[in-house]
Amino acid sequence: MTLNDPFGRNARRQERRYAQFRRQLLAQGCRTDEALDAFGRRVDSMAAGIVAALASACLLTWWLLPAAVAVVMILAAVALVWLASSYLQTRSLLNRLRLEPRQESPTAGAGTSRQTPPPEDSV
Numbered sequence: 001m002t003l004n005d006p007f008g009r010n011a012r013r014q015e016r017r018y019a020q021f022r023r024q025l026l027a028q029g030c031r032t033d034e035a036l037d038a039f040g041r042r043v044d045s046m047a048a049g050i051v052a053a054l055a056s057a058c059l060l061t062w063w064l065l066p067a068a069v070a071v072v073m074i075l076a077a078v079a080l081v082w083l084a085s086s087y088l089q090t091r092s093l094l095n096r097l098r099l100e101p102r103q104e105s106p107t108a109g110a111g112t113s114r115q116t117p118p119p120e121d122s123v
Contacts (some may be wrong), residue, residue: 017089017093018093018096018097021090021093021097022093022097025039025097033098036094036097036098039094040091040094043087043090043091043094047083047087050083051080051083054076054079054080054083057072057076058072058073058076
């Protein structure tokens with residue numbers, strides 16, 4: 001029992017979130033380190049694109065509607081906090097999946113990458 005989570009609710013929620021994330025990635029075929037790296041790069045590029053779109057929307061609003069800049073900046077700040085939270089959670093889940101014990105594929109050669117084990121509930 002911890003003071004931050006006396007009944008274990010947050011820990012259970014995080015475990016459910018990780019299990020769902022893992023199932024979704026495995027269902028999409030992300031079983032190798034290369035696939036996980038590609039997914040990580042895709043997450044990075046999507047986050048950068050969202051930040052760029054948000055910044056351009058703020059600049060466009062500042063240019064076209066100077067009276068609405070305060071409202072748009074507040075909304076942009078909320079969106080950036082949400083994006084940062086989602087990005088950091090996704091990255092931590094991806095790192096946890098990458099650090100999971102791996103098993104070699106029976107058909108894999110000596111130079112191939114490690115693969116993730118199948119989900120426990122499929123056995």
